[in-house]
Amino acid sequence: GSSGDSSNNSAPAAGASVDPAKVSGTVTWWDTSDAKAEAPTYQKVIEGFQAKYPNVKVKYVNVPFADAQNKIKNAFSTGTDAPDVIRSEVAWTPELASLHYLAPLDGTIALDKADDFLPNPVAATKYEGKTYAVPQVTDTMALFYNKKMFADAGIAKPPATVEELKAAAAQIKAKSGKTGLYLRGDDAYWTLSFLYGEGGDLVDANAKTVSIDNAAGVKAFKTMKDLVDSGAAKTSVTDGWANMMSSFQSGDTAMMINGPWALATVNKGGEAFADKANLGIAVVPAGSGGQGAPQGGHSYAVYAGSKNVSASELFVQYMASAETQATLTKELGVLPTRKSVYAQPDVASIESVKFFKDAIDKAHQRPWIPEGGTLFAPLVTEYTAMLSGKETPEQAAKNTGDAYRKNLGWK
Numbered sequence: 329g330s331s332g333d334s335s336n337n338s339a340p341a342a343g344a345s346v347d348p349a350k351v352s353g354t355v356t357w358w359d360t361s362d363a364k365a366e367a368p369t370y371q372k373v374i375e376g377f378q379a380k381y382p383n384v385k386v387k388y389v390n391v392p393f394a395d396a397q398n399k400i401k402n403a404f405s406t407g408t409d410a411p412d413v414i415r416s417e418v419a420w421t422p423e424l425a426s427l428h429y430l431a432p433l434d435g436t437i438a439l440d441k442a443d444d445f446l447p448n449p450v451a452a453t454k455y456e457g458k459t460y461a462v463p464q465v466t467d468t469m470a471l472f473y474n475k476k477m478f479a480d481a482g483i484a485k486p487p488a489t490v491e492e493l494k495a496a497a498a499q500i501k502a503k504s505g506k507t508g509l510y511l512r513g514d515d516a517y518w519t520l521s522f523l524y525g526e527g528g529d530l531v532d533a534n535a536k537t538v539s540i541d542n543a544a545g546v547k548a549f550k551t552m553k554d555l556v557d558s559g560a561a562k563t564s565v566t567d568g569w570a571n572m573m574s575s576f577q578s579g580d581t582a583m584m585i586n587g588p589w590a591l592a593t594v595n596k597g598g599e600a601f602a603d604k605a606n607l608g609i610a611v612v613p614a615g616s617g618g619q620g621a622p623q624g625g626h627s628y629a630v631y632a633g634s635k636n637v638s639a640s641e642l643f644v645q646y647m648a649s650a651e652t653q654a655t656l657t658k659e660l661g662v663l664p665t666r667k668s669v670y671a672q673p674d675v676a677s678i679e680s681v682k683f684f685k686d687a688i689d690k691a692h693q694r695p696w697i698p699e700g701g702t703l704f705a706p707l708v709t710e711y712t713a714m715l716s717g718k719e720t721p722e723q724a725a726k727n728t729g730d731a732y733r734k735n736l737g738w739k
């Protein structure tokens with residue numbers, strides 16, 4: 329047909345508004361956000377969508393993050409009871425796209441005002457040159473600390489290095505008998521800032537080589553083990569999230585490494601942080617090889633087999649809009665993925681946003697490849713074995729490297 333043919337009835341051009349009365353259907357959304365701390369806010373936002381698009385019915389389903397990836401892959405592989413839209417963790421998108429489970433969104437209203445998104449979250453939505461997700465939130469990790477415990481122990485500023493962290497922990501223990509750091513021991517994500525701090529990485533995706541068991545990797549394992557053995561940190565290899573949050577919120581420990589998704593819980597109060605001003609946030613401590621924190625986050629993705637693609641794309645446009653992102657940030661403390669939202673005065677004035685915006689711009693980029701998410705399961709197995717004293721740091725690093733070489737077929 330002739331170019332510029334305006335009579336075709338394909339989806340309206342990206343960014344176009346849609347006649348609310350014309351869109352109908354149901355959209356089932358599997359949300360992995362924290363059921364207690366975050367989900368109520370997402371459900372409230374959905375009420376706004378329903379009011380605007382009365383003919384679209386949204387079915388909200390909260391799926392715990394730990395179970396979600398397998399549940400999504402099972403549902404998409406059979407098509408039975410599959411959701412129309414998912415909350416895709418940044419590492420899931422390339423893998424699900426490689427399995428042809430996701431609808432490409434380029435040119436659709438789901439990707440409304442695409443150039444307003446930050447480049448790092450966008451990088452995690454691409455696969456073989458196409459866009460398979462729309463960024464929702466982005467995050468990295470930081471050192472959360474208890475200002476009063478630091479002041480009582482005579483510590484003027486947060487530790488900038490692992491050595492300073494150990495010294496601060498010793499001062500806190502001497503003063504209050506409390507342990508300095510809570511180091512989460514059941515989630516491999518908590519190893520990355522120590523790995524990057526030694527100038528190491530899990531793999532080199534360009535060279536297709538495994539790095540986790542090189543000298544920097546071994547040093548990172550040793551550093552984490554030493555933090556626990558020296559008494560500077562406490563950990564547990566089960567119920568890590570609950571133990572970390574209750575320990576930090578109760579003032580049982582003075583520091584934790586965590587991300588902005590923890591703010592919804594910390595800000596709800598809880599002994600030590602009834603006064604929110606008592607929470608300090610600083611960059612994760614540097615190791616002997618530098619300072620770095622990982623990039624995480626979540627995006628909206630549409631099931632390729634959805635029977636409600638137009639309604640799903642409209643839902644994603646609304647959920648990823650600047651207005652919705654501003655609401656989520658103000659209510660939950662999570663970070664926007666749209667540049668324009670950081671420019672809004674009532675967002676820019678939020679202390680944690682000011683800190684994390686700078687931190688996410690410097691976050692260590694991960695390889696956004698289908699195999700990216702598979703690196704954590706072997707790593708957590710060896711990390712917990714080391715923390716439990718079943719393996720030396722050297723063995724843990726080597727076993728992880730061998731598992732990668734076996735799973736990836738890389739050197």
Ligand SMILES: C[C@H]1O[C@H](O[C@H]2[C@H](O)[C@@H](O)[C@@H](O[C@H]3[C@H](O)[C@@H](O)[C@@H](O[C@H]4[C@H](O)[C@@H](O)[C@@H](O)O[C@@H]4CO)O[C@@H]3CO)O[C@@H]2CO)[C@H](O)[C@H](O)[C@@H]1N[C@H]1C[C@@H](CO)[C@H](O)[C@@H](O)[C@@H]1O
Pocket residue numbers: 360361362366393394395396397398417418419420467515516517587589623624625626700701702704705
């Ligand atoms: C093992 C997993 O490894 C990787 O996951 C990495 C992930 O890639 C990293 O980015 C990082 O994620 C950050 C995240 O970025 C950060 O935002 C936050 O998320 C918050 C939300 O913010 C908060 O709203 C709420 O939702 O709660 C969320 C969670 O708190 O914290 C996350 C870290 O917790 O770390 C993950 C590793 O944990 C794989 O991708 C798989 O997930 C894999 N799991 C499967 C593996 C299958 C085979 O064994 C097993 O059979 C299956 O059953 C398991 O499902």
